[in-house]
Amino acid sequence: MKNLKIITMLFSLVTPGIASAQETESLVEKYQVEIVLGLAVVVCLAVLLAMFAMLVAMKTMLRMKLAADGVAEEEEKELIKTKEGEEGLGFWAKFWNRFNESVPVAKEETVATSHEYDGIRELDNRLPSWWLYGFYFTIFFGVAYLMHYHVLGTGMTQDEEYQQAMIEADQEVKLYLASLDNLIDENSVELATSNVDLAAGMAVYDANCAVCHAADGGGGVGPNFTDEYWIHGGDMKSIFTTIKYGVPAKGMISWETQLSPKKMQQVASYIYMMQGTTPADPKAPQGDIFERATTPADSTAVN
Numbered sequence: 659m660k661n662l663k664i665i666t667m668l669f670s671l672v673t674p675g676i677a678s679a680q681e682t683e684s685l686v687e688k689y690q691v692e693i694v695l696g697l698a699v700v701v702c703l704a705v706l707l708a709m710f711a712m713l714v715a716m717k718t719m720l721r722m723k724l725a726a727d728g729v730a731e732e733e734e735k736e737l738i739k740t741k742e743g744e745e746g747l748g749f750w751a752k753f754w755n756r757f758n759e760s761v762p763v764a765k766e767e768t769v770a771t772s773h774e775y776d777g778i779r780e781l782d783n784r785l786p787s788w789w790l791y792g793f794y795f796t797i798f799f800g801v802a803y804l805m806h807y808h809v810l811g812t813g814m815t816q817d818e819e820y821q822q823a824m825i826e827a828d829q830e831v832k833l834y835l836a837s838l839d840n841l842i843d844e845n846s847v848e849l850a851t852s853n854v855d856l857a858a859g860m861a862v863y864d865a866n867c868a869v870c871h872a873a874d875g876g877g878g879v880g881p882n883f884t885d886e887y888w889i890h891g892g893d894m895k896s897i898f899t900t901i902k903y904g905v906p907a908k909g910m911i912s913w914e915t916q917l918s919p920k921k922m923q924q925v926a927s928y929i930y931m932m933q934g935t936t937p938a939d940p941k942a943p944q945g946d947i948f949e950r951a952t953t954p955a956d957s958t959a960v961n
C-alpha cells in the first residue's frame with residue numbers, strides 16, 4: 659500500500675503535464691457558460707466591425723463613382739436630400755416624410771451603383787430612419803441585455819427566477835399551513851406525533867403546565883396525566899377542550915388567550931402521549947377510567 663502511494667506521488671511529480679491538463683479541464687468545465695458567452699461577444703464584435711468596414715468601403719466607392727461622373731460633392735449632398743416641396747406641410751407630415759425619407763424614383767440615378775445584372779440595377783438608397791434607428795436600438799438592446807443578465811449579473815436569469823419563484827411558493831405554502839393551524843379547534847384537532855410537534859408541546863408544557871402537573875406529568879396541584887383516569891376525558895378532543903376553556907372553578911385556567919391553536923394541539927399531544935409512562939412521584943388517580951380506542955379516530959398522526 660505504502661509503496662503504491664509513493665509511486666503515485668513520484669509519478670505525479672514527473673508528469674506535471676497530466677496534472678495541469680486535468681486542471682485546465684476542470685476550469686473549462688467550471689466556466690463553460692462564461693467561455694461560450696465570451697466567444698459569442700467576440701464574434702458579434704467582429705461581425706459589427708466587418709459590417710462597419712463594408713459600409714465605409716461602399717460609401718467611398720459611391721463617392722468615387724459620383725466624382726467620376728462629375729458630380730461635385732455639394733451637389734451630391736443636395737441630390738441625396740429630398741426635402742423640397744415641404745413648405746406648408748404640418749409638423750406631423752414633415753415628421754412622417756423624414757421618418758420614411760428615401761430618394762424618390764425620379765432621382766434614383768443619383769444613388770445608382772454601377773452594379774447591373776440582367777437589367778436589374780442596384781441602388782444605394784438610404785435606409786428609412788424608422789428602420790435604421792430600429793436597427794440601432796436592437797444593437798443597443800442586445801448589448802444592454804447581455805451585460806445586464808450575463809456579464810454584470812444584475813438581472814435574474816430564468817434559472818434564478820425559477821429558484822426565486824420556488825422560494826416564494828414555499829413561503830406561501832408555509833403561510834397557508836400556518837393559517838390552517840389557526841383553524842384547529844376542539845372539533846378538528848388531531849394527535850400530532852411528529853418529533854417537531856412533540857418537542858414544541860414539551861416546551862409549552864415545561865414553561866406553563868409543569869408547575870401544577872409536574873414535569874413528568876405525575877401531577878401536583880393538577881391531576882396525574884400518566885394514569886388511565888381522567889376527570890374531563892382522555893382523548894385528544896377532550897384534552898384540547900380542557901386546555902382551551904380550562905376549569906376555572908377548580909384552578910385550571912383557560913389557555914385560549916395565551917396559546918395559539920397549534921400550540922394547544924402540540925401540548926395536548928404531548929400530554930396524550932404521557933399516559934402509561936412512570937412518573938417519579940405519581941399523584942393518586944382522579945376521575946374515572948377512560949378507555950381510549952385502540953386505533954382512535956382522533957389520533958391520526960399529523961406530520
Ligand code: HEC
Pocket residue numbers: 862863866867868869870871879880881887888889890891897900901905908909910911913925926929944945
Ligand atoms: C395553576 C395550576 C395549573 C396550571 C398552571 C395548569 N393546570 Fe391543568 N389543571 C389544574 C387543575 C387543578 C386541574 C383539575 C381540574 C378539575 O379538577 O376539574 C387541571 C386539569 C387539567 C387537565 C384535565 C385533566 C383530566 O383529568 O381531565 C388537563 C388536560 C390540563 N389540566 C392541562 C394543562 C395544561 C396543558 C397546562 C399548561 C398549558 C395546564 N394544565 C396548566 C391546574 C393547573
